[in-house]
Amino acid sequence: MTTIVDERRLALKGTLSESMGSAVPFLVVLAFWFAMTHGPWALEPLLLPPPESVLAALWRLVREPFAGSTLAQHILSSVNRWGTGFLVAVAFGVPFGIAVAWNHTFRSAVKPIFEVIRYIPPFAWIPIMIVWFGASTAAQAAVVFVACVPPLVLNTERGIVGIDRVLYQASRNLGARTGATLWRVAVPTALPTIVTGMRIALSNGWMALMAAELIVGKQGLGYLVIAGQQNGNTSVIIVGMVVIGLVGVAADWLIRGFSHRLTAWRRGIEAHA
Amino acid sequence: MTAETSSPALVRHAALLRRRDLLRRLRFSLVTVAGALAFVLLWHLVSQIDGVSRFMLPPPIDVWNAFLRLSTRPYLGGTLWEHTRDSISLALIGWVLAGVIGLPLGVMVGWSEKISRMVMPLFNLIRPIPPIAWIPIVIIWLGVGTTARAFVVFLSAWVPFVLNSAEAVRTVDQVLVRAGRTLGARNRQILTRIVLPTAMPMLVTGSRIALGNAWMTLIAAELLAASSGLGFIALNARRTFDTDVILMAMGVIGLFGAGISFALRGVERLIAPWSAATVRKTA
Numbered sequence: 001m002t003t004i005v006d007e008r009r010l011a012l013k014g015t016l017s018e019s020m021g022s023a024v025p026f027l028v029v030l031a032f033w034f035a036m037t038h039g040p041w042a043l044e045p046l047l048l049p050p051p052e053s054v055l056a057a058l059w060r061l062v063r064e065p066f067a068g069s070t071l072a073q074h075i076l077s078s079v080n081r082w083g084t085g086f087l088v089a090v091a092f093g094v095p096f097g098i099a100v101a102w103n104h105t106f107r108s109a110v111k112p113i114f115e116v117i118r119y120i121p122p123f124a125w126i127p128i129m130i131v132w133f134g135a136s137t138a139a140q141a142a143v144v145f146v147a148c149v150p151p152l153v154l155n156t157e158r159g160i161v162g163i164d165r166v167l168y169q170a171s172r173n174l175g176a177r178t179g180a181t182l183w184r185v186a187v188p189t190a191l192p193t194i195v196t197g198m199r200i201a202l203s204n205g206w207m208a209l210m211a212a213e214l215i216v217g218k219q220g221l222g223y224l225v226i227a228g229q230q231n232g233n234t235s236v237i238i239v240g241m242v243v244i245g246l247v248g249v250a251a252d253w254l255i256r257g258f259s260h261r262l263t264a265w266r267r268g269i270e271a272h273a
Numbered sequence: 274m275t276a277e278t279s280s281p282a283l284v285r286h287a288a289l290l291r292r293r294d295l296l297r298r299l300r301f302s303l304v305t306v307a308g309a310l311a312f313v314l315l316w317h318l319v320s321q322i323d324g325v326s327r328f329m330l331p332p333p334i335d336v337w338n339a340f341l342r343l344s345t346r347p348y349l350g351g352t353l354w355e356h357t358r359d360s361i362s363l364a365l366i367g368w369v370l371a372g373v374i375g376l377p378l379g380v381m382v383g384w385s386e387k388i389s390r391m392v393m394p395l396f397n398l399i400r401p402i403p404p405i406a407w408i409p410i411v412i413i414w415l416g417v418g419t420t421a422r423a424f425v426v427f428l429s430a431w432v433p434f435v436l437n438s439a440e441a442v443r444t445v446d447q448v449l450v451r452a453g454r455t456l457g458a459r460n461r462q463i464l465t466r467i468v469l470p471t472a473m474p475m476l477v478t479g480s481r482i483a484l485g486n487a488w489m490t491l492i493a494a495e496l497l498a499a500s501s502g503l504g505f506i507a508l509n510a511r512r513t514f515d516t517d518v519i520l521m522a523m524g525v526i527g528l529f530g531a532g533i534s535f536a537l538r539g540v541e542r543l544i545a546p547w548s549a550a551t552v553r554k555t556a
Contacts, residue, residue: 025394047414108301109308119534120527123405123493127507127519132329207403211493214408215508222406229409237410245401 049235057235066236067227069219074240075247078220081137082209082251085144086202093149093201094194097156102182114153122147122208126215135216140209147208148201155197159190195259202255206248221247331517336524339517348518349506357525360491360502363419367426368487372480374427375434379479380472382435383442384464396435404429404490408497417498422491429490430483437479441472474545481537488530503529 030051036043037050045053061071069077100107100114125146126139133139163186171185187194213222221244228236313333319325320332327335343353351359382389407428408421415421445468453463469476495504503526510518 023394025391026398029395104301105304108304109311112305113309113312116527116531119531120523121489121492121530123489123496124504124507124523124526126496127511128516128523131511131516131519207405210403211405211496214405215496225406225409229412232413234410234413237413241402241406241410244403244406248403249401 046232046234049238054235054238057233058239061224061236061239067219067224067231069224071224071239071243074219074221074224075243077137078209078213078222079247081141081220082144082202082205085141085209086148086205088141089145089148089152089201089205090198092145093152093197094156096149097153097194097197098160098182098187100153101157101160102186114150118150122204123211126212129212130216137217140212140217140220143212144205144209147204151200151204152194152197155200156190156194159193159197160186162193163189192259192263195255195262199252199255199259202251203248206244206251210244328514328516331520335517336520339515339521340524343518343521349501349509351501353521353525356501356503356506357529360495360504361529363422363502364426364484364487364491367423367491368430368480368484370423371427371430371434371483371487375431375483376438376476376480378431379435379438380442380464380469383439383472384468389439400432404486405493408494412498421498422494425494426487426491430487433479433482433486437475437482438472441475441479442468444475445471474541477537477541477544481534481541484533484537485530488533492526 033048033051037045037048042050049057058071060066064070065073067074100111122143126143129139129142129146133142167185167189168181171181176184209220210222210225213220214226217223221240225237225240225244228234228240316330317332317334320327320330331339340353342348345352347355349356378392382392404425408425411421411424415424449467449471450463453467458466491502492504492507495502496508499505503522507519507522507526510516510522
């Protein structure tokens with residue numbers, strides 16, 4: 001027990017000194033940025049605004065609406081479409097992946113078409129989604145859906161196909177029917193791979209949503225950034241970009257925590273194996 | 274099973290199994306063909322429903338005709354092949370630039386702890402921002418020209434170059450490096466004669482992922498800031514209600530994406546035939 005605590009403390013100490021070390025390059029860049037935007041050689045604020053005006057822009061965005069909404073409203077509306085597209089994609093992609101892995105005939109019929117469509121990047125779907133759904137929230141959620149489906153299907157399939165056949169044979173031997181084998185053996189065992197698919201899907205979906213918001217829409221972080229460009233407000237663009245990055249990281253962090261909890265039962269098994 | 278132990282009965286049995294396997298495979302490929310035909314037929318039938326206009330979903334034959342039409346006659350300033358050429362050359366320019374900068378940077382990051390400590394925090398800071406989100410500020414910096422698109426493509430492609438080459442160099446078996454040192458190799462020789470050849474499969478994998486990213490991002494960049502290219506015609510066909518052109522452009526984009534991927538997998542097998550096996554083993 002004590003060794004575990006010691007290891008933890010050691011790891012904590014390691015990360016602390018590491019983050020202290022990694023603060024140095026940030027400070028260097030910040031100083032460089034400051035130097036480039038002050039003094040007689042200063043860049044035009046349109047090209048690169050000084051750090052303090054980016055901070056001021058952030059503060060303004062938090063309190064006052066820009067391009068129709070405050071920062072929080074832009075974030076919420078983006079996250080809302082992202083979540084909608086992602087959840088619909090999970091509801092479709094995971095069962096689809098299971099069916100593809102489970103039934104050879106279904107796989108032969110559907111997988112080749114899926115493989116062809118998969119190579120169309122999600123961004124290329126934006127124009128047709130606008131035709132189908134109008135320049136609306138639904139079009140953006142549909143683009144997220146298209147971006148999320150392939151990693152979900154592929155990872156679910158891979159997870160289920162990769163399961164040790166002995167597990168199936170054992171469950172059959174113990175009298176499990178197909179349904180029970182699927183839900184009690186196959187899906188739980190494939191879960192970590194499926195969750196990996198979800199992580200990839202989330203990050204793909206976020207990227208696709210940002211592209212969709214740059215092209216159509218009246219709200220959202222992508223729209224905020226493009227509105228900043230149209231108004232010649234580079235500080236707003238930079239704030240928007242940073243927030244886009246942060247929201248993406250936060251979501252990945254959440255789903256990692258979720259998967260950690262979801263697959264907690266595996267760790268004991270793996271440790272003993 | 275060796276030749277001595279195989280009796281005629283066993284040989285016959287093996288032939289039977291082979292034939293059964295062949296029949297099985299034949300049946301599944303028939304299912305595949307039937308599936309594809311059903312897909313096209315379904316598409317056609319849906320497009321014939323009364324409420325569905327040609328503007329919403331043109332039948333497959335219209336899309337094929339759009340392909341034939343645009344192959345010879347210019348549309349929005351160029352034929353299909355001129356637009357395709359513009360797209361591909363830009364994706365390649367951005368990709369090569371990313372490789373020229375990203376590969377050596379990644380190798381240095383993987384090689385030296387010190388450089389890694391300096392570069393990686395910044396790299397990890399920039400990486401979560403999707404390359405697409407750079408487009409507005411890049412438009413301010415570089416305008417809406419070719420340079421802006423090449424830069425955005427560069428941003429999307431250099432990440433896999435850096436990450437894969439750093440990982441490849443870092444994970445080279447230390448026994449090989451120590452053996453090299455024992456035999457009197459200098460740092461430079463270890464790098465060029467041991468580390469780089471060992472890391473080659475992952476370097477190639479990195480460049481394949483990078484080219485996929487480049488192609489994808491280029492399409493997005495063409496939706497926003499372009500006057501030619503496949504993404505450009507896809508978005509602008511919407512304004513003139515040429516939905517058949519949109520679908521056709523999507524198809525061509527997908528085909529070239531798949532073509533790029535297959536071509537680079539071939540290169541991967543050519544340069545590092547052992548890589549496919551290792552990747553499969555670890556995956």
